[in-house]
Amino acid sequence: MRKSVKILSAIAAAAFVSSAANAGTLDDVKAKGFVQCGVSQGLPGFSNPDANGNWTGIDVDLCRAVAAATLGDASKVKYSPLSAKERFTALQSGEVDVLSRNTTWTATRDTALGLNFAGVNYFDGQGFMVRKSLGVKNALELGGASVCTNLGTTTELNVADYFRANKLEYKLVAFEKADEVVAAYDAGRCDVYTTDRSGLAAQRFKLGKPDDHMVLPEVISKEPLGPVVRHGDDQWFDIVKWTLYAMLESEEMGINMGNVDKMKGSDNPGIKRILGVEGDVGKNLGLQPNWAYNIVKQVGNYGESYDRNVGPDTPLMLARGVNNLWNNGGLMYPMPAR
Amino acid sequence: MSDQKPTHKLGEHPDWAPPSITIGAVGWVRANMLSSPLNIFLTLLCGYLIYLSVPPVVQWAFLDADWFGTNRDDCSREGACWIYIGFWFKQIMYGRYPDTEVWRINFAYALLVVAAIPLFVPSFRWKGWLSVFLLIGYPIIAFYLFVGGSFGMEHVETPLWGGLFLTLVISVLGIVASLPIGIVLALGRRSDMPVVKAICIGFIEFWRGIPLITVLFMSSVMFPLFLPEGMHFDKLIRALIGVMLFSAAYMAEVVRGGLQAIPKGQTEAAEALGLSYWKTMNLVIMPQALKLVIPGIVNTFIGLFKDTTLVLIIGLFDLLGMIQLVGTNPDWLGFHIEGYVFAAFVFWCFCFSMSRYSQHLEKKLHTGH
Numbered sequence: 001m002r003k004s005v006k007i008l009s010a011i012a013a014a015a016f017v018s019s020a021a022n023a024g025t026l027d028d029v030k031a032k033g034f035v036q037c038g039v040s041q042g043l044p045g046f047s048n049p050d051a052n053g054n055w056t057g058i059d060v061d062l063c064r065a066v067a068a069a070t071l072g073d074a075s076k077v078k079y080s081p082l083s084a085k086e087r088f089t090a091l092q093s094g095e096v097d098v099l100s101r102n103t104t105w106t107a108t109r110d111t112a113l114g115l116n117f118a119g120v121n122y123f124d125g126q127g128f129m130v131r132k133s134l135g136v137k138n139a140l141e142l143g144g145a146s147v148c149t150n151l152g153t154t155t156e157l158n159v160a161d162y163f164r165a166n167k168l169e170y171k172l173v174a175f176e177k178a179d180e181v182v183a184a185y186d187a188g189r190c191d192v193y194t195t196d197r198s199g200l201a202a203q204r205f206k207l208g209k210p211d212d213h214m215v216l217p218e219v220i221s222k223e224p225l226g227p228v229v230r231h232g233d234d235q236w237f238d239i240v241k242w243t244l245y246a247m248l249e250s251e252e253m254g255i256n257m258g259n260v261d262k263m264k265g266s267d268n269p270g271i272k273r274i275l276g277v278e279g280d281v282g283k284n285l286g287l288q289p290n291w292a293y294n295i296v297k298q299v300g301n302y303g304e305s306y307d308r309n310v311g312p313d314t315p316l317m318l319a320r321g322v323n324n325l326w327n328n329g330g331l332m333y334p335m336p337a338r
Numbered sequence: 339m340s341d342q343k344p345t346h347k348l349g350e351h352p353d354w355a356p357p358s359i360t361i362g363a364v365g366w367v368r369a370n371m372l373s374s375p376l377n378i379f380l381t382l383l384c385g386y387l388i389y390l391s392v393p394p395v396v397q398w399a400f401l402d403a404d405w406f407g408t409n410r411d412d413c414s415r416e417g418a419c420w421i422y423i424g425f426w427f428k429q430i431m432y433g434r435y436p437d438t439e440v441w442r443i444n445f446a447y448a449l450l451v452v453a454a455i456p457l458f459v460p461s462f463r464w465k466g467w468l469s470v471f472l473l474i475g476y477p478i479i480a481f482y483l484f485v486g487g488s489f490g491m492e493h494v495e496t497p498l499w500g501g502l503f504l505t506l507v508i509s510v511l512g513i514v515a516s517l518p519i520g521i522v523l524a525l526g527r528r529s530d531m532p533v534v535k536a537i538c539i540g541f542i543e544f545w546r547g548i549p550l551i552t553v554l555f556m557s558s559v560m561f562p563l564f565l566p567e568g569m570h571f572d573k574l575i576r577a578l579i580g581v582m583l584f585s586a587a588y589m590a591e592v593v594r595g596g597l598q599a600i601p602k603g604q605t606e607a608a609e610a611l612g613l614s615y616w617k618t619m620n621l622v623i624m625p626q627a628l629k630l631v632i633p634g635i636v637n638t639f640i641g642l643f644k645d646t647t648l649v650l651i652i653g654l655f656d657l658l659g660m661i662q663l664v665g666t667n668p669d670w671l672g673f674h675i676e677g678y679v680f681a682a683f684v685f686w687c688f689c690f691s692m693s694r695y696s697q698h699l700e701k702k703l704h705t706g707h
Contacts, residue, residue, distance in 0.1 A: 041650070041653060041655075041659070041662075041663065042662060042663040042664075042665070042666035043666060044666045044667070044668045044671055045668055048663070048666040048667050048668065049429065049434070049663060049664055049666075049667055050667065051425075051667070051669070052437075053428070053429045053433075053434045053664075054434075078495070078497065079497065080497065080573075080653065081497075081653040081655065081663075082653050083650075083651050083652065083653055085555070085559065085651070086555075086558050086559045086652060086653065089558075089559045089560075089562060089563060090562070092563070093562035093563055093565070093570070094570070095562060095570055179674070202666070202668070202671055204671075205671030205672030206671070206672050206674065207672075210672070309668075310668075314668055315668040315669055315671060316668050
């Protein structure tokens, strides 16, 4: 009898992962001791398994940074791989605390779905890939080209808009699946392959000879990807937002994983404030004063995360471009931490 | 009469060997491949198709393939790169299950094999008890092993489960649970009791009427919204229950097909002997009915085994899902074909074994009527 009770309770414990209802997400996270983070089902450089099978990527780094800020330990994250369809339900139903899953910030999602975008951790956009032998240097030379893309997606519409706006002729060759599009392009059925630029970088490896192809500099659509939280918990929204800002701010201040301990002794008031030596930023967020120190120490600043996961030294070889800091000609602009 | 002299006396004629062109390889080829102009044409066509398809595959998968190495630079890219499968083997087999705990899965596999072997030994006497252990005791032991959290074993959460291990957990549970539930549903559907009959028909038609992909979506997307806030069912358990009920509905119809093939006289004879309803079913009807529908049952099992790949859409990484996932590692991009070929090979091995076992079972249980 007692054994069967024990078995039943073990089953119940495995079946129910309950969290205190109606508590703030921060209290909830502190109580359970980990951040539940929704990631993709595998997108190279954003969230993918490393050689040991652990999650890694630029989206995963954001999860780890939130854990470092709230719990002081970047490893206290549990990942929920989510398909594109179930990701918003998982967030709405409280199954995940934060969704960091290459999700494009759009008006509908921000409003009607009851979600809040806490910022942008990667500015993606649609680009073009061509064979180097074509001798084309930019997209305006693509008049008369045949373009391979996915059927019924925004990519298809963006191409139509772009070519019409620039009064260029083109022929569309569309397929249902990404693998089919790549195969058709590789077989020479079209001159141009178009999808999001981070996708181009990854799909390139499915081509027979990846080095014979190049990505054109033009970006023809806006795909701001960022972390998402639920409506109605402003404190948690602030924490995720400022976690991202702290990663950017520390890059701007020149603080990185290697020098963060030394930087704590810096005389620069900006550095003192972000690292919690001075000021109340951490306290106002409901966190420890050293919240940002933990992020930089354990995860690194935004530039380090970028270079490690998608940057020019990785196989993806994505140049920083618009994802550079504002003072380096990019769009990343952390709000002042004071 | 010819003027040839008979060389043998009547009744003493020796057995001559048949003409050499009607026996052996030559005879077989003539009889089966070249017996008519149409057959000659078909033989040539098939030969040409084999010539077109087989050598390039062998060339790619074996002759030009790379077998040994530790990273992608060891792959020449002229043929298949099986190093890729070797590198990710642990993930493909066990998902993200902790390295130090993988022995628990292996131990459970070994226990299953060891416990199942006596079932195939004809002289083993305690088959009944062993079956009970396999159906009830083993799942409990396996559950403790896989989940952990007791007896000093580390707790391993279900999101870490994956690969072939997860495929087997889902399909074995679906297979084992669907047969008894299916039998009960099939009997219920043929019952004279109106309420039982209505419930069984309703259940079967509901689950058969919706695709498995919808069941999985409902379990992972809609179901959490109905629960009170802050209460979450484990995703794997939701999927398992969905798969179980879904396959039980199909199994019920297969079993019902067998029940309908048994003549009414069998039931009447059993009743005339004074057997109760359950005894009639247990001793007379079911053994005959189930034997008849072995092909149908195994067909359902194989279908279910392959359908488990659908759990990918709710974020669980079965064998196929894990192969797709490890293909997104930036250091190993571009080896998706090797991954898919390997997945197909593993699935084929399992499905083919199930199919062979069912044929063996049919022969063994064949009683000539």
